[in-house]
Amino acid sequence: xPELPEVETIVRRFRPRLLRKRIAGFEASWPRQISPSVAxxxxxxCGRRILELARRGKLIVxxxxxxxxxxxxxxxxxxxxxxxxxxxxxxxxxxxxRLIMQGGExxxxxxxxxFGRIRHVRDVEAALDALGxxxxxxxxxxxxxxxxxxxxxxxxxPLLLDQAFVAGLGNIYTDEALFRAGLHPLRRACxxxxxxxxxxxxxxxSVLRDGIRRCGTSIDWIYPGGRMQDYLRVYxxxxxxxPRCGTPIQRIMAGQRSTHLCPRCQPx
DNA sequence: CGCCATGTTAGAGG
DNA sequence: TCCTCTAACATGGC
Numbered sequence: 001x002p003e004l005p006e007v008e009t010i011v012r013r014f015r016p017r018l019l020r021k022r023i024a025g026f027e028a029s030w031p032r033q034i035s036p037s038v039a040x041x042x043x044x045x046c047g048r049r050i051l052e053l054a055r056r057g058k059l060i061v062x063x064x065x066x067x068x069x070x071x072x073x074x075x076x077x078x079x080x081x082x083x084x085x086x087x088x089x090x091x092x093x094x095x096x097x098r099l100i101m102q103g104g105e106x107x108x109x110x111x112x113x114x115f116g117r118i119r120h121v122r123d124v125e126a127a128l129d130a131l132g133x134x135x136x137x138x139x140x141x142x143x144x145x146x147x148x149x150x151x152x153x154x155x156x157x158p159l160l161l162d163q164a165f166v167a168g169l170g171n172i173y174t175d176e177a178l179f180r181a182g183l184h185p186l187r188r189a190c191x192x193x194x195x196x197x198x199x200x201x202x203x204x205x206s207v208l209r210d211g212i213r214r215c216g217t218s219i220d221w222i223y224p225g226g227r228m229q230d231y232l233r234v235y236x237x238x239x240x241x242x243p244r245c246g247t248p249i250q251r252i253m254a255g256q257r258s259t260h261l262c263p264r265c266q267p268x
Numbered sequence: 269c270g271c272c273a274t275g276t277t278a279g280a281g282g
Numbered sequence: 283t284c285c286t287c288t289a290a291c292a293t294g295g296c
Contacts, residue, residue, distance in 0.1 A: 003274055032291090058275080075275050077293075094293090113293050115275065154285065163276080170274050217274070220295080235274090256287070258272085 002074050004135070004168030005211030006223055007058050010080055015053040017082055018062065018107065022049045025100035028118070033096055033111070035119045044068060044120045045099070057131045057167025061124070070099075071119040071127060072109065077222050078116030081108040112222070131167040135204050140166070146197045149189040156192070157185035158255030160204075169204065172217055172235045175260045177203040179234045184266045185254045234260040 002010065026042040028034045034041055048064040055061065060072040060080075072078075081092045083106040097109040097118055109118060121127040133140050152159055159165050160174045169177070178185050180203035183196060192200065211217060216226035219236065233243050238251035242262035252259050 006274075073275085075291095076273070077275095113273095113291080115291060115293095117276095152284090158286085161275090172274055219274070223274075257275095 002058065002078075002216065002223055003170035003173050003211070004055075004058060004208055005173070005214075005228065006216035006226065007055050007060060007074070007168075008212050009216045009226070010074075011053055011055045011060055014080060014082065014107070017105070018050050018053050018101075020049060020051075021105070022102040023047065023064075023099060024102040026098070027100070028097035028109075030096045030114050033109075033114060033117055035117065041070075041118065041120045045070065056128045056134070057163055058170070059128070059131075061128070063124070067124070068120060068122045069124040069127075071117075071121060073117045073119075074111070075113070075115035075117065077113040078109065078111040079222060081110055082106070083108065131163055132165045133167065135166050135168055136208055140201065140205070142194075142198045142201050145201050146194055149192055149197060152189040154189055155186045155254060156183060156189050156200075157257070157259055159189050161255065161257065166204075168208070171257050171259075172232065173204075173207050173211060175235045176207045176232060179203075179260075179262060179266060180207055182265050184268045185252070185259045185261055186268065234262060236260065 023045045026045055028038045031038050045064065048066055050062055051065050052063040058073065062070040083089050085104050087104060092108050092110050094110045094112045095108050096111050096114065099107040157174060157178065160169050181199040183200060210231065211228045214226060214228035214231060216223060217228040218224050218226040219229050234249050237249045238260060240249050242249055242265060245262065245264050247262055247264040250261055250263050
């Protein structure tokens with residue numbers, strides 16, 4: 001799935017089309033993806049105006065004019081598509097749900113694997129509070145990260161993938177951040193010294209900003225248009241020489257996820 | 269056919 | 283409580 005930079009790119013692209021639009025209909029062909037139910041979401045959103053389109057972690061947040069919101073999670077293979085007033089379009093494969101605007105424009109939710117979710121929530125703040133801090137926000141400072149890491153014994157890689165710890169990192173950007181910080185993915189969080197924590201924070205923020213600047217990472221047909229794949233230094237490069245020291249990049253498993261690292265630049 | 273995949277979560281067990 | 287692992291969700295590409 002899209003990680004933070006891909007979701008941010010999607011939100012920026014769709015915001016101008018959705019802002020101030022009034023919703024006239026909602027349909028879904030795979031009801032398990034819709035919460036609390038297709039009928040209840042339809043009742044909740046029809047007639048509402050879209051006030052804002054935002055991102056929180058990997059969630060797309062569609063704020064409505066009654067204070068409620070639609071939360072879209074693309075998971076592994078979700079994708080958005082847009083149908084304008086003319087209705088002319090190529091057939092979108094794996095279309096699972098659509099939000100119909102007054103005037104006929106449509107936001108399509110497409111998802112080959114059906115892991116994606118659409119949720120309508122009345123208490124938006126409560127729903128978003130389940131996530132950890134935004135890594136690009138001012139509140140994500142070194143002192144706070146040091147405190148957060150200090151009370152965790154987990155290995156750093158699975159901890160960074162935990163959305164309740166920090167929101168938005170996925171498998172690609174976590175490996176890239178740990179490489180930039182020179183930290184081994186299996187290090188225990190509480191063992192990192194203040195200097196290493198500062199490096200980690202800088203690495204996370206710089207790799208996410210670079211990802212956004214490149215419009216995200218495109219490594220298959222699910223998410224086209226990004227350029228960050230050309231700037232990844234370890235992810236998907238097992239066996240290739242480390243760009244910094246030439247040592248072959250290693251691929252190991254960490255928390256059931258494939259993990260890429262330079263054994264020399266990221267010593268255990 | 270077997271293995272892999274940018275994600276998350278429930279449940280079991282240490 | 284905390285952490286780790288497995289299975290599950292469901293499909294497509296290699």
